[in-house]
Amino acid sequence: MLQIRPCTEADIPALLNLIDAANQVDQAGWYYTTADLAEALQKDQPIPPDQRIHLLYHGDQLAGYYRLDAEDTLEGVKVLCFGCVHPAFRRQGLGARLLEQAAHTAQAAAPRGAKILFQVPARRNVPGIYALCEKSGLQMARQFSVLKRDTRQPIPPCQTKLSAQLNAFDPAHDGADLLAAFDQCFPGHSYKPEILDKEWRKTRENLGYWWVARDPTGLLTGFCLAGVEKEAEEEPIGLIDYLGVLPAARRQGLGRCLLYTAMHYLQMIGLPAIKLATEVDNLRALSLYYEAGFETWREARLYQKRL
The missing domain is CATH 3.40.630.30 (Gcn5-related N-acetyltransferase (GNAT))
Known part of the structure; x- marks a missing residue:
């Protein structure tokens, strides 16, 4: 049974373990500390603290997460979405489920009437991330070389x-x-x-x-x-x-x-x-x-x- 719920500070150790497990497989380079994630829950931004990080559970096991980082711009609200699925739970459609829910959260949690630009940074070495974004209706806006x-x-x-x-x-x-x-x-x-x-x-x-x-x-x-x-x-x-x-x-x-x-x-x-x-x-x-x-x-x- 799948369940998505907001992350609390008590969940951060388990979330760090999830990110570490994904990093070991993907070599994506995402690195967070307890302080980084606690700050993400506390800092001032358009999305309320209890809606910024969500956890996906498969039964009683943490299978994935997403984090929203929003800011006000002249054109509306820009929302950056970060996240991953635990390697043990991949190829089950959970990435698409997380991305869909993240977009829904961004839309529901942003100030009423705000124009929202939903963005996902993606690294090529994360398996399937480009295809996932494109199947979810996102378009490539920029492409970078990391040197x-x-x-x-x-x-x-x-x-x-x-x-x-x-x-x-x-x-x-x-x-x-x-x-x-x-x-x-x-x-x-x-x-x-x-x-x-x-x-x-x-x-x-x-x-x-x-x-x-x-x-x-x-x-x-x-x-x-x-x-x-x-x-x-x-x-x-x-x-x-x-x-x-x-x-x-x-x-x-x-x-x-x-x-x-x-x-x-x-x-x-x-x-x-x-x-x-x-x-x-x-x-x-x-x-x-x-x-x-x-x-x-x-x-x-x-x-x-x-x-």
């Missing part, structure tokens, strides 16, 4: 001479300008002032670092956000999360200098590898990353539909 580089290989210095100056990000001084730069480089991003400050503090606590570049007039022309990420049982690796250069400052070597600055920093703090991602059709970025020694590691897609 990785071993830091034990020498990282050359950046030879480009810049007129811009790279500095550590200061929320009080740089926050508004960084958000404006995000608007130009990553339209539709999720950062808001309070989220930006919180993410910066969390990144610094985990030895990450953010840089901003300003030209001689003081205009913020580029930025790079680098952090530390732990994947399943593997040791932590470096993550270059966002790297952006404003259109007027491109083709001057600023992106290369930001990239190499982040790479040297992540190598200096002892991380064995660095990863980053970009869309598969961003050939200029891919060329830069390959030149810097990165190699294609994984493929990922973002599926979505309007509810």
Whole structure:
């Protein structure tokens, strides 16, 4: 008998065991701690806390789950859906059941009348995930290459001479300008002032670092956000999360200098590898990353539909 019910904090240990079992088979790299899942239940977002994580039971055994992470946007509510089915319960249609229920929960729990964009991040190495999304009526919106580089290989210095100056990000001084730069480089991003400050503090606590570049007039022309990420049982690796250069400052070597600055920093703090991602059709970025020694590691897609 199947039953889907909301997750409570008491369920988190069992949920972590489920995610670990799926990771061992899929090598998907999803990694959560008790604190991560507790925060998902507590943080401020449009979907009520008791509707954010649901568990699927097959009899008395935990067989799957889904988690909804929602945010308000100018176009309505964007809902990201994460989840998995325990390897022992696959090929029984439970993934489709979870995805259908997740979309229903998103629609029912979001503010009344809100336009909802339902999104599912999918990694190619998770068996059947692309086909499942497509059979469930979702369409591929974006496709990414995930690249990785071993830091034990020498990282050359950046030879480009810049007129811009790279500095550590200061929320009080740089926050508004960084958000404006995000608007130009990553339209539709999720950062808001309070989220930006919180993410910066969390990144610094985990030895990450953010840089901003300003030209001689003081205009913020580029930025790079680098952090530390732990994947399943593997040791932590470096993550270059966002790297952006404003259109007027491109083709001057600023992106290369930001990239190499982040790479040297992540190598200096002892991380064995660095990863980053970009869309598969961003050939200029891919060329830069390959030149810097990165190699294609994984493929990922973002599926979505309007509810």
